[in-house]
Amino acid sequence: MAAPSLGEAIWVIGIVAWYVIRYPFERRARRVRIVTGYRSRSDIVGLASALFGLAILPAFYVVTGMPAAADHPASAWAVALGTIIFCSALWVFRRSHKELGRNWSITLEIRERHELICAGPYALVRHPMYTSFLLMGLAQVFLLANWIAGISGLIGFAVLFLLRVDKEERMMLENFGPQYRAYMEKTKRIVPYLY
Known part of the structure; x- marks a missing residue:
């Protein structure tokens, strides 16, 4: 299998794995009452991005090959690196969900207890x-041999992060006060250790 096709196949497998990891947590989250919701228009824009x-x-x-004008040569080392990064992303994603348990929510919400x-x-x-998500976006750069499709994940992540992280931290400070500040x-x- 050529490097571009292999990279695309690994990306598809990674996205399917991402959904398989998330689905049971989504189902469980629906059963836990929301105490306070902080959903806003910018939250929706960030998630959509x-x-x-x-x-x-x-x-x-991956399905259409478009925009083909933005294709660049794929290499085996890029696909290998992208695979390692995507696997790391999925591991962090799974561990995050597992630790959050009943506290997890797709939007900014405080749940019962x-x-x-x-x-x-x-x-x-x-x-x-x-x-x-940052790791997934980085993996996408290496797995998809297309400048537009490859970098779109990092751009989508950046929009979500910039629109949401400050609000999420304010929400946590409002609810956990000095404990969250510490x-x-x-x-x-x-x-x-960096940011």
Whole structure:
């Protein structure tokens, strides 16, 4: 199998795995009562941007090959690196969901008996779910040999992150106060030890 086709196949498998990981948590989350919702227009725009950049546009490229004018030569080393990064993203994504358990929500919400989670990947960063999206976007650059489809994941992630992370941290400060502030002092946002 040629490098471009292999990269595309690995990207498709990764997206399917992403959904398989998320689905049971989505089902469980529906059963837990929401105490406070912080959904806003910018939240919806951020989620839509991430979905478009990390799934819709690259899927369109994989299915149609368009825009072919933005294709570039694929290489085996890029596909191998992209595969490692995507596997890392899925591991962080799964661990984040597992640690959050009943506290998980796709939008900014506080659930009944919500707890502050500081274990697992949350011991290193405050937002490991965003870390996983950053890694997915980076993997996409290496797996898809197309400048537009490849970079769209990083752009979609950036829009989501910039529109949401400050609001999410304010929500957590409102609900957990000094406990969350102390947690913020011990951890970085999405990249351990750096940012």
